[in-house]
Amino acid sequence: SARSFRGPVAVVLPAGGCGERMGLSTPKQFCKLLDRPLISYTIHAFERIKWIEAVIVVVAEQHVELMKSIIQKYNHEKTQWCVGGLTRHRSIFNGLSVFVDDKFMECHLTKPKVVIIHDAVRPFVNEDILLKIATAANDHGAAGAIRPLVSTVIATNSEHFLDHSLERSKYRASEMPQAFLFDTIYKAYQKCTEYDFEYGTECLHLVLSYCNTQAKLIEGPPTLWKVTYKQDLFAAESLIKETLSQNVCVITDVDQEALQLGHCLKKMLMTQHMDVEVISAEYGKKKLCIPHVSSQESYNIIIIGNTELQEKQEVIDVIANSSMTLLYPMVLILVYISLPESTPFSKKLDEPSAIRRLAKEAKHRNILVYGLLVNYTKDSEELNESLENMCFISKSLMKDRNSALTGQLLVV
């Protein structure tokens, strides 16, 4: 079975840091990626796993209100908060105490058999490594993720000269997550000294010292990396955007040009390594496709066809009333087709400003709407260039999720 042990698993996330290393005014766990605080991504990484039953976030007193509002806004149903101590170890101990201390009885939390400890600033942890760590903790009492050392580790003498360098192959970096039998780590904290609470950094070391429990070490993936510096925030946002731009649902009108455009776009986006699904729907029925889009966990929709904005507004309403936009901004690209024999679209002066108004309102509902006008010509070479351009622009809009450009009508 995928899970080789019984009993509930809980998570403690120390998030009491003040971000001094970043040189930012906001502690890094509260910095926003795509307008959502980093810590919410980490919480969601745990909440989406069925066998995780509770997440305790440990925050500094001055961040309690902020944390409560995050839990509420992003509907983090498995998550509770408690106030941390002055050091990382005190904060973790406070987090563990929630499960056993009478004063938290109103939380109705069952003491877990295994507890995972993770950093609030490592949002990309996945189920695979969590299951390995939790299982190993169940079997051995303690377990932790390790990674190869990226740099040589050296010892310095007191005058800042090299004393010796460590042989890299014999050492590892100790990362997060770690997991423990709850009773083991709790006992270690009950027994440990004030010095440990003040200066210790390594939970694995505490269970070794005070419970004689040797932690099992498990090689983790590079995605366990920790958001520490400003560049890491950039990297995290780019990774999230990349993940969000991997699949798209294209909903087309049923007329010939719309169907052809949908077909071409699918072919081209697939060469860009995207998963593309094309659905055709008559006027008024496009909104019926949204529950399917939602079930595909796609955060990108392209609607192809010149039908009235009213229909697009209905789609936006269905999206906004689903839970799709709770965690990520949705990209909605409205593709219009300008046929040579009809009135040039650019002369319909109302349309561009109507798109701007609709997009402005949709942005407040976390839906990023962009217009895209394709000049449909019979010249196949020209048409092909337009379509390639359409693919290039669409891909870039889905990748960037740039809120400054919503409501624009782009032309290819």
Added chain:
Amino acid sequence: SARSFRGPVAVVLPAGGCGERMGLSTPKQFCKLLDRPLISYTIHAFERIKWIEAVIVVVAEQHVELMKSIIQKYNHEKTQWCVGGLTRHRSIFNGLSVFVDDKFMECHLTKPKVVIIHDAVRPFVNEDILLKIATAANDHGAAGAIRPLVSTVIATNSEHFLDHSLERSKYRASEMPQAFLFDTIYKAYQKCTEYDFEYGTECLHLVLSYCNTQAKLIEGPPTLWKVTYKQDLFAAESLIKETLSQNVCVITDVDQEALQLGHCLKKMLMTQHMDVEVISAEYGKKKLCIPHVSSQESYNIIIIGNTELQEKQEVIDVIANSSMTLLYPMVLILVYISLPESTPFSKKLDEPSAIRRLAKEAKHRNILVYGLLVNYTKDSEELNESLENMCFISKSLMKDRNSALTGQLLVV
């Protein structure tokens, strides 16, 4: 004096790696950021420093042609290449040999007193740390940059259980750059064993073992970080884009609306922490401002005014014929003003497609051209919203340098 030692300083950049850690087909030093290979950024970080006299890039046999084309395309005048060995140490030794081996005599390189060794994949190294390291090497024979450990370092036993953890405060991560008296590091390589060449990682260790030279260790900034994983490429590109979007030159027409728009834009962009310079120039004279823009090292130009495209084309020609676009893509935003009493700009059907044509041609010259149409109304609240939007969009265009959107006419 800023430089406390005499004699030329050279740099050896081992770049022989194959990028297996990234899981990418292209080795990371050749991955492109804003369409330029990472290694060119690192080379430029050295070439721009006056007291660096030569850079030797050490590449694998199969990358020689690529490296030669990079040196030529980006005009890296202080840089030469040589072929590396199978390990990092062999590659560095080959790089050093260029200065003493007869077979490289045609390079006309003077043997330096001090040599800096750096990684091709740490492009953000700055003059301050290089000067400290080179000076310390001159004084002590060897010096290297160190950083605090990000993770606890642990030793494992043979069954993958925790043996012990190191006390973090006593150890440091050894990073790059490092510097040496040339004769010292060269002697160390001449004396070292085959085992060192195969399995060693640390140059500081070699000079300690074979020349009894204790390296001075110097705390470096976080920007010394190494591009190792895919997320690091994202981070590096974002940092470069952030740096490029810190200053802008605004060139306005001399009419009242253009001057007012320029003034407002300056005020608003400054609240976004940008350095903004506004210059006014009559018709036909905007191109004369470009040498000044170039001297400011600004990679962003906003031209405000409805003058003919011919004038903008002349500006593009001057930019393209300067060396400004050699290293970074230039952003050029053309701001048009739509006055309520005149013909709506959107009815001038030729203009948008003319902008698209001009932008398409400019993109081949590494200039990213975007159009921005401001609806200038007398209603001050509406106008203010337009201007805020203009600022928001301009800032985002300068930040993103998105080549998919060039030639678009955006409306605020």
